[in-house]
Amino acid sequence: MAMSRAAAATGAVTRRRLGATAARSMASWFGHVEPAAKDPILGVTEAFLADPSPDKVNVGVGAYRDDNGKPVVLDCVREAERRITGNMNMEYLPMGGSIKMIEESLKLAYGEDSQFIKDKRIAAVQALSGTGACRLFADFQKRFLPDSHIYIPTPTWANHHNIWRDAQVPQRTFTYYHPESRGLDFSGLMDDIKNAPDGSFFLLHACAHNPTGVDPSEEQWREISHQFKVKNHFPFFDMAYQGFASGDPERDAKAIRIFLEDGHQIGCAQSYAKNMGLYGQRAGCLSILCDDEMQAVAVKSQLQQIARPMYSNPPVHGALIVSTILGDPELKTLWLKEVKGMADRIIGMRKALKQNLEKLGSPMSWEHITNQIGMFCYSGMTPEQVDRLTNEFHIYMTRNGRISMAGVTTGNVAYLANAIHECHAVII
Ligand code: PLA
Numbered sequence: 001m002a003m004s005r006a007a008a009a010t011g012a013v014t015r016r017r018l019g020a021t022a023a024r025s026m027a028s029w030f031g032h033v034e035p036a037a038k039d040p041i042l043g044v045t046e047a048f049l050a051d052p053s054p055d056k057v058n059v060g061v062g063a064y065r066d067d068n069g070k071p072v073v074l075d076c077v078r079e080a081e082r083r084i085t086g087n088m089n090m091e092y093l094p095m096g097g098s099i100k101m102i103e104e105s106l107k108l109a110y111g112e113d114s115q116f117i118k119d120k121r122i123a124a125v126q127a128l129s130g131t132g133a134c135r136l137f138a139d140f141q142k143r144f145l146p147d148s149h150i151y152i153p154t155p156t157w158a159n160h161h162n163i164w165r166d167a168q169v170p171q172r173t174f175t176y177y178h179p180e181s182r183g184l185d186f187s188g189l190m191d192d193i194k195n196a197p198d199g200s201f202f203l204l205h206a207c208a209h210n211p212t213g214v215d216p217s218e219e220q221w222r223e224i225s226h227q228f229k230v231k232n233h234f235p236f237f238d239m240a241y242q243g244f245a246s247g248d249p250e251r252d253a254k255a256i257r258i259f260l261e262d263g264h265q266i267g268c269a270q271s272y273a274k275n276m277g278l279y280g281q282r283a284g285c286l287s288i289l290c291d292d293e294m295q296a297v298a299v300k301s302q303l304q305q306i307a308r309p310m311y312s313n314p315p316v317h318g319a320l321i322v323s324t325i326l327g328d329p330e331l332k333t334l335w336l337k338e339v340k341g342m343a344d345r346i347i348g349m350r351k352a353l354k355q356n357l358e359k360l361g362s363p364m365s366w367e368h369i370t371n372q373i374g375m376f377c378y379s380g381m382t383p384e385q386v387d388r389l390t391n392e393f394h395i396y397m398t399r400n401g402r403i404s405m406a407g408v409t410t411g412n413v414a415y416l417a418n419a420i421h422e423c424h425a426v427i428i
Pocket residue numbers: 041042060061062063128129130131132157159205210238240271272273279284
């Protein structure tokens with residue numbers, strides 16, 4: 001029987017498709033995909049885990065350890081989990097996340113009695129920790145101010161560059177660190193703020209700058225804020241270490257509070273990874289201070305719309321832990337004590353590392369180890385020196401010379417100091 005014209009045509013299409021599939025299977029679908037470059041921070045953890053040496057030390061990623069080198073779950077978190085267990089269902093959160101967690105987060109960043117909170121001027125959503133908050137903001141910036149740039153400090157947390165790159169926001173850098181003095185290059189910073197086109201976006205580390213451990217003083221923040229006002233720049237604060245700089249979350253919010261006093265509209269990314277030890281729970285918050293309540297409602301709805309096709313709504317467990325702790329005066333007091341305890345242990349390890357290096361007769365000045373604050377020590381070691389530390393001493397850290405002080409313990413500090421001393425001695 002003769003084939004109908006339609007059936008003949010279908011057959012031809014099928015043969016063509018099969019031909020294409022056969023050709024592709026010979027060439028392989030993904031043959032062109034090259035391995036991605038290793039992440040400069042998380043790649044260090046991978047290398048550390050693969051090293052069988054019993055001496056190995058990981059001072060790469062910024063993850064707090066106790067003095068035995070063990071990961072820590074805070075007592076306030078354990079207690080919050082105990083209270084939550086069995087009491088909650090596992091339904092989806094709203095697209096913008098837990099209202100209670102957001103409320104508590106805003107109080108932490110903007111102040112318990114903030115008028116902006118009372119006036120409902122802040123658009124805020126729960127985010128996938130600090131990274132997710134930054135990414136959501138970057139996507140929002142691209143969508144609603146498509147011609148804008150982001151000014152990022154030199155140096156900064158490496159992932160900032162990836163985040164704004166993937167959001168397709170063009171990046172520029174501004175001066176931050178002065179390598180010779182191992183401190184802030186304040187005049188360079190102020191010049192760059194002045195020279196940026198009016199109305200530029202700037203990424204600022206709210207406290208405990210990563211990787212340098214160098215923050216502006218209160219007076220310098222005031223000058224920066226003033227200059228931002230003159231230039232009408234937008235400050236976006238990444239606050240990944242609130243509490244880790246001074247041991248007191250209230251004090252660590254000082255830079256943000258100064259900008260608020262001066263009448264800026266700000267954006268803020270908060271993370272509970274470090275200060276509550278909720279790393280893998282991905283608990284964070286993105287907030288944007290708006291002109292008024294109506295604008296805040298609109299901005300929040302747009303943030304939710306960006307989140308919906310990416311991950312729909314944020315995870316529930318970490319948010320519950322955060323809201324349970326911050327919403328209960330007794331648990332909050334315990335949290336504040338525990339944050340201070342973590343910050344103090346790090347300060348103690350800074351002193352111990354410096355003393356050990358001095359005891360070894362190191363000809364270098366190690367003042368910066370104790371002058372810097374937060375989780376990291378920006379040691380000044382070169383990538384080659386870091387490679388030696390890793391290859392000869394099994395000490396793992398990022399190649400920019402950053403030491404995560406949170407991984408230094410009474411047990412490994414002398415070994416670390418000795419290795420640093422050896423590697424420096426050769427270069428000098
Ligand atoms: N912002 C800054 C400045 C950070 O240092 C980090 C984490 C984040 C945001 C994001 O943290 P979160 O998404 O887990 O909340 N920086 C770490 C880890 C601690 C990392 O690189 O992911 C670091 O070792 O630098």
